[in-house]
Amino acid sequence: MRLYLIVIIILPFLTKAQNNYLDFGTSNTLDIVTWNLEWFPKNGNITIDSLKSIIEKIDADVYAFQEIDNIGSFNILKNQLLGYSGLVKNTSNLNLAFLYKNLITIDSSYSILDDYDYVFAGRTPFVLEINYNGMNLNIFNNHFKCCGDGTLNLGDSSDEENRRLQAMNYLKNYIDNNNYSNAIVLGDLNDLIEDNIYDNIFISVINDSLNWKIVDDHIPNQITSNWSFPNWPSHLDHIILSKSLLPLVNDQQLDVKTIRVDNYFQNFYQYDNTISDHLPVGLRLNINPTNLNEIKDSKETNIEFFNLNGQKIKTIKKGNLMIRKSDRKSEKIILIKK
DSSP, rough: OOOOOOOOOOSSSSOHHGGGGOOOOTTSSEEEEEEEEEEESSSHHHHHHHHHHHHHHHOEEEEEEEEEHHHHHHHHHHHHHHEEEEEOOOOOSSSEEEEEEEEEEEEEEEEOGGTTTTTTTTTTOEEEEEEEETTEEEEEEEEEEOOOOOOOTTTTTHHHHHHHHHHHHHHHHHHHHOOSSSSEEEEEEEEEETTTTTTTHHHHHHHHHHHEEETTGGGSSSOOOGSTTTTTTBBOOEEEEEEGGGGGGGGGHHHHHEEEEEGSSSSSHHHHHHOOOOOOOOOEEOOOOOHHHHTTTOOOEEEEEOOOOOEEEEEEOEEEEEEEEEEESOOOEEEOOO
C-alpha cells in the first residue's frame, strides 16, 4: 500500500470579502497612498509578487513609498505593473520612491532641504509635481527619524523627537516660503499627532490651522488595528494637506483611511512577514473640473465663486476656482480651471 503526502498550499489571497478590504481607488478621484514597505523587498520575490497583486487591487493613482532597500527589486516591481511608472531617490539604503499610473502627468521630481540631511536622518524630502485634470499638485514624500522616548528635548540636537520637530518645521517653512499652493505632505513621520503640545512635533502645523490640516487626525481615535503601525501599536504614517485642497475631500472618514492590507492575508503576522510592519494610509481627492461656460449657462440661479482659500470673489480670473451651486435643496462645490 502506498502512502501519499497531500500538500495544501494556503495562499495569502483569499475570499472576495477579503479582497474588498483593498478597495480604495476610484475612477473619478485622485487616489494617493503612503506606505512604509520596511526594507523592501522584505521577503524577496514573495514580497514583490504579493505587493504587485495588492497594488493592482488598491488601484491608487500615486504611491509614495518609504524604505526601498533594493532599487533593482523596485524596478522589477514597477516593470511587472502594467500601466505604471516609478521614480526612486537613491540616497541611502532606505530610499524614498514614487509609483504612479502613466495617465498621471508628471511635471518634475526633485529632492529638497539636502542641507539638513542630519535632521531628516539621511532621507530628505522627495517631491513629485503632478498635474491631474488641469490641477497642479505637489506631493512631498518623507521618512522622518525613528525612535525616541516620547519626550521632546529642545536642548539636545541629537534627540530623536527634536530632529523630527526640526524636520517638520524646515519642511513647512520651505513649502510656505516657496508658494506651493496645493501641497500634500505625507509619509512615515514616526510620531504621534495626538501628543501633548509640549512634545508634539507637529505643533507648527497644528497652530497654523488657517493654512494646514492633518487629515488623518481621526484615525488615532479608531481601534488600534486601524492604526498604521499596529505592532507598537501607534499611528505614525500621516497625510497633511494645505487648506486649498480640503474642499476636495468629500468625507474625511471615508477618503482618508488606513487600508487594512493585513486582512487580505491569514493574519497580521503573515502580512508583516511578507510585506511590512506598517499599513498603508490612503487619500482620495475629488478633482473634477467643470467647463465654466456650461456652469454660466446653467438654470441654477444661485451660483457663487470662491478661490481655493475659500474666499468669495466677484471677478473671475484665470486659475483654479471653486463654484458653489445651490438649488435650495442641496449644495455642491465644483473645482474648475479656467
